[in-house]
Amino acid sequence: MSSKRESPLEVFLNRHDDAAWRETLVTLLPAIHEVDRNAAQVWFHFYPLALLRAFQAAEDPARLAQELLMQGSWYLKDQLDASHTFLYGHRFWPEVKRAVVQLAGGVEIPNGRTLAEVVREVARAAAAERKVDESLTIGIAAVGLMALQQVGSEEFRRAPGEVLIDRRHLKRTPEEVLRERAKDEGQGLFGFLRTADRRWTVVWDENADDRRFKALDKQEVASGAQADKRPWHETDARCTVNEGPIPVQCRSASCGTCWVGVLGGADKLSETEWRERKVMPLFGYVETDDPKPLIRLSCQARAEGPVSVVIPPWNGYFGKYLKRVREGTSEEAVASS
Ligand code: FES
Incomplete structure (x- = not known):
């Protein structure tokens, strides 16, 4: 301090x-x-x-x-x-x-x-x-x-x-932002009949019109992002060339690189499965029983409707460490005792 x-x-x-x-x-x-x-x-x-x-x-x-x-x-x-x-x-x-x-x-x-x-x-x-x-x-x-x-x-x-x-x-009013998030992408009167080629808009920056991509129905959000081949690594050094705007490494809930916050449409993402639930507290990002929380691993969460997310500017693996600090068993805590 x-x-x-x-x-x-x-x-x-x-x-x-x-x-x-x-x-x-x-x-x-x-x-x-x-x-x-x-x-x-x-x-x-x-x-x-x-x-x-x-x-x-x-x-x-x-x-x-x-x-x-x-x-x-x-x-x-x-x-x-x-x-x-x-x-x-x-x-x-x-x-x-x-x-x-x-x-x-x-x-x-x-x-x-x-x-x-x-x-x-x-x-x-x-x-x-x-x-x-x-x-x-x-x-x-x-x-x-x-x-x-x-x-x-x-x-x-x-x-x-x-x-x-x-x-x-x-200039946008809060109502306009909310309307945009809730935009029904039913994709036409008989949209419910079309399942194979359904695509959902994933917005990852509500303040820029070009910061969005389409994810196939039930596709992992980070996989949908891959279709965007623009050089996002020039904006965020964590991004990999040709892998889209969301930084990813393992794609298997092991590294914690791909975490995102959900601004709108949390209910339009698939429920967390055991692996995502298990690792989130270890990363330190979130600890919750909510099956559709506001913090997700985008390599695990599947799009089932339009969503608006935000990409944090960093990632880490600190949950285990902070737990040790709380319990007074980290190296630093032991050294200062
Ligand atoms: S890319 Fe490693 S946890 Fe998602």
Whole structure:
């Protein structure tokens, strides 16, 4: 953790771990606009606090990164503005950032205030400034506060606080985004009779019209992506030439490279099978009994309808390690005891 003096807001936030944040999100979910209900949860899976703390505590972070097979860009400080472009609320980021900075410069958070109440306070301020409904700013307000907790006040203030979506996509209403996600691809009046050549649209960036591909009915999402031969390795070094925009290695639920978050259509993906369920907690991505969770391995999840997913900018194998840290049996924990 940083040795710099923490603001009262950071002191308050640092009393909360990933589990406390998860509980807070559950409390807030009914108040979050549907357009961002999944996205907010996905973001919190993409940037776990415990992983950051493990790196901050490590004597040799580069060695730890090797041990955890980390690939891509996992530090939130390197992508403070870009990490949440997949939230509809990203367009209110400048206002949310201002509200968080203002709160961070204020006095102690009164005893008894809950994290959910603090999130709502930031969301209310941002919504009032932009004259939008608060339901649209709650998800991004939670993101803003967790971001402050992870990077500290100084770094947080320094981030440009930019909106990174083009003007045309910025203009879309939440209803338009939801309609687009729910677009029925029944493929004609007698579509249900055609099974062999059915194809589903998989969108992997809702802010760019060319970032989508077709998957055959019941085809693994990552296999559908393979048909896109554009040079995605130039955008994401984890991608392999001619393998599409989703980074993949094993295609057999062993490496964890291909994980994605589901923004829309989670129910249109096949249920998790035992292998995906077994490895997800080992990777550290998600631990859930939900047969259709919001975090999936795209080499396992099969498309049975249109879906909207988001590709995280990194992957790793850290669940086992964090468990050892929690239990005090990691090398680092043993060395410091
Ligand atoms: S490609 Fe290895 S787990 Fe999916």
